[in-house]
Amino acid sequence: MRLALFATLIGFALAAPAKAAPITRIEMRQPESVVTYKLAATLDPVAHSIKGEGTLTWTNTSQVPVNEFWFHLYLNAFKPGSLFQKEATNEGGRGTNLTGTAGSIALIKLQIDEPDGQDLLPTLQTSGNTVGTPEDETDAKVTLSRPVAAGASIRLAMRWTSILPEVVERTGYKGSFHLAGQWFPKIARLEKDGTWAHFPFHHLAEFYADFGSYEVTIKTPTTFVVGATGAKTSEHVDNGFRSVTYFQSHVHDFAWTAWDKFNERNVRIDDVDVRLLYPPGYDDAAERSLVAMRTAFPSFRKRVGPYPYGVLTIVHPPAGAEEAGGMEYPTLITTGGSWFHNPLVHDVEGVTIHEFGHQYFYGLLASNEERYPFLDEGLNTYLEGLVAGDLFGRASLLGKVGPYEPDGATLNAVYARDRARDHAVGQPAHTFLSGRAYGSLVYARTRALLETLSRTYGPCLDEGIQLYFREWHFRHPTPTDFFDAMRRTCGATAADALTAGIESRGSVDVAAISLTDLGATSELEGSNRGSLRLPFDIEFWMKDGGRQRRVYVPTTDGSFTVRVPGVATHALIDPDRKLLIDVNWQDQHAIAKQVRPVGSPVTFERAFYWLSELVLGAAP
DSSP states (O other): OOOOHHHHIIIIITOOOOOOOOOOOOOOOOOOOOEEEEEEEEEETTTTEEEEEEEEEEEOOSSSOEEEEEEEOGGGGGSTTOHHHHHTTSSSSSOOOOOSOOOEEEEEEEEESSTTOOBOGGGOBOSSOSTTOTTOOSEEEEEEEEEEOTTOEEEEEEEEEEEOOBSOSSSEEETTEEEEOSOSOEEOEEOTTSOEEOOOOOSSOOOOOOOEEEEEEEEEETTOEEEESSEEEEEEEETTEEEEEEEEEEESOOOEEEETTOEEEEEEETTEEEEEEEOTTOHHHHHHHHHHHHHHHHHHHHHTOOOOOSEEEEEOOOTTOGGGSSEEETTEEEOOOOSSOOTTOOHHHHHHHHHHHHIIIIIISOOOTTTOGGGTHHHHHHHHHHHHHHHHSSOOSSOOBTTBOOOHHHHHHHHHHGGGGTOOTTSOGGGSSSHHHHIIIIIIIHHHHHHHHHHHHTTHHHHHHHHHHHHHTTSOOOHHHHHHHHHHHHOHHHHHHHHHHHHSOOOBOEEEEEEEEOSSEEEEEEEEOSSOOOOEEEEEEETTSOEEEEEEOOOSSEEEEEEEESOEEEEEESTTOOOTTBSOGGGSEEEOTTSOOOSOTTHHHHHHHHHHHHHHHTOO
16 A cells, blocks of 8 residues: 555655566466355445345364454444544554545344354444454454364355445545445464464554455446456346456455546456446546566566466545545556646656556555555565566656666655664554554665665675565465565575564664874774664775775674774765665764865765755654
């Protein structure tokens, strides 16, 4: 999910040149199918309600019997008094505009679908499940009269009514536009040890669920155009209403949209049927999304792995429904951006690439987004920078300013630097104190850290990401699995630095203290104050006009000295700006004591640094 257009511009439009690892196409394994949904939904576009019914077949893939079920009733997040409503008052992030109409989901029937099957509705517990907010109704439990054995299956019959909120975050309506996300009772994921991974709907967190199959029939007035997860399998019209059925296997969610003003384009890209739904007058934005996808499909395939589905629906919400944009569901993404094309701002292309990237990190890997958000948003933000580089080359929002050309990873590093002292990147989403902290660390800091390691250790980092995807797609990985893949491709030192940078606020803080002419040699005294000990270059500018480089590998904290033969007038630590996460780039330059500091080539760089601080510090 993209938190804000500003983050989009930083994350994509300023993409650094791509550095592709030699990645080949891989074969995709099949996921373990745990759930099968067969649902029907009828939209009332005036009341903005959905009447739903159908069956859920669930298989106990754990090693223990189960006598209770947990369901996500996430539309109740938009009822007054919910945990989401309380958390959304925090500074920054989307979903803070709570002035619209409320949303809800109410189960009318929940019964074991067999003769004389247990009626589970009397056991439904919707309140009292969320610590600190007992009135929250997004995390619900039912109790079975007899357990479901390990390996056994059970089918439930369901009927419910959903009321969509005025679009606020990931779902809702605006006028006659409807985006139905989290619209049905969705069963939580049961881990292999028999523990339910259930949690309420948090303001900053997203989702986690098992893989399965969805067959959903959506009924709307005939004037409405419908888009949904999966491929359309049937359609019929009766008495002014159209019913369209979609089917998709190997996914863990289902979303759909309906609007009576959609324009539509259908194209085939990289053996995938791509469908664009967009507002009238947004033809240029639609074309820019297609331009992005013509690069995104082959680029993600090369860098990560193949896109295994045959369809992708791209939805551009209308003006006023921007909160519905920048979101991902299996085989369906929502974008955003202006109807006109500003050639200096790659907003539409950027959000399209980002949301498509979630088809891998949210969709195919399916890690727990509430507990480990960096595995989705952070890795995706790093990869989208590379993919955007494939599309734009040396693109920059500001272009080349004198001798300096900024890139997105650098600005991400500046944006996240101060908050890196307050939070660890790898903490659960709901524990961040604000949306700004969440965005600057989970998105920006993760990208800057990965880019630092990539620039320091080379293509092994990108190879590690591909190894991680190859081994863990469809398997719900954890950070341990990601760090292990990095250890196997980049080695223990790089993997330890990555782990510390993610889990314990690890930092780089290398400073030049003094440069001294010792006669036949020159000596740089520096200080290594950070906890991450990454190798770095030191460039010495010599009196005779030459330059010398040394690589220093810190083994301890504290001071260090590096000598070179001859007389050096200046020394610059990290001249190629590999250490993006260094806490202060201004203290990496030293001038020999007898040299007057006039006309230093670093002057403009430092001036631009402060300009970046000014711009980013004022950003929303």
